[in-house]
Amino acid sequence: MGSLQEIDFDDKGPKVLSPSTLAHVVLRTGNFKKMVDFYLDFLGGTVSYGNDFISFITYDDEHHRIAIIGTPDTGPKSYTSSGLEHIAFTFPSLSALLLAYRQRKARGISPVWCVNHGPTTSIYYKDPDGNxxxxxxxxxxxxKAAKDFMNSQYFAxxxxxxxFDAEELIQKIKDGVPDAELKERVETGPRALPDLSVM
Known part of the structure; x- marks a missing residue:
């Protein structure tokens, strides 16, 4: 993209100009302090700014990645309504993912689902509001390799x-099993989404 003087604001283009990055997510809650404390622990984060009804939380060089807004009249989450399904955070290695899992577990934050999707090895949690x-x-x-797998018969x-069991995966890493082998999905055939509303 050129300088402002070089941009043709009348050019409709072949598609809408994409954002450069996804900046942050804002969550509304009736459990303000509990949610702020959870996200600080969950992300190893810090508060960039906070008061008694809003908190801007970061864990990297962005000024905030998660914001929590406390509104006391907010009702409980409904699992049957439309809305955001989940927020995903990427780690640089399998060992880092599992270290964070262990550190969260030590702070009383346990996962609700551990699954190798194929493109990713993923550990899911719920915040105090059920997000x-x-x-x-x-x-x-x-x-490209991830997309190739997503277009394979196995993914279809x-x-x-x-x-998978996170503790078993940690033991395999300690036993020297290579990451590439541990990240390879075990094919078990067709399955439905688990009912995470009860977990």
Missing amino acids: MLETQVDNFDTV ENPIGTD
Whole structure:
């Protein structure tokens, strides 16, 4: 993209100009302090700015990645209504994903689902309001390789994935099993989405 003087504001283009990045997510809650404390622990984050009804939380060089707005009249989450399914956070390696899992577990934050989707190895959690959070590591070295898997017969048969035990995966890493082998999805055939509303 050129300088402002070089931009043709009348050019409709072949598609809408894409954003450069996804900046942040804002959550409304009736459990303000509990939610703020959870996200600080969950993300290893810090508060960029906060008061008694709003908190801007970051864990990297962005000024905030999650904002929490406290509105006391907010009702409980309904699992049968439309809306955001989950927010996903990527880790640089399988070991980092599992270290964060262990550190969260030590702070009383346990996962609700561990699944190898194929493109990612993922561990899901719920925040105090019941919002779903995915922590993941990419299983392929390139986007093309991930897309190739997503266009395979295996993914067509099972786009959900295969469950795994995080503690067993940690033990295999300690035993020296290579990451590439641990990230390879075990094919178990067709399956439906699990009912995470009860977890």
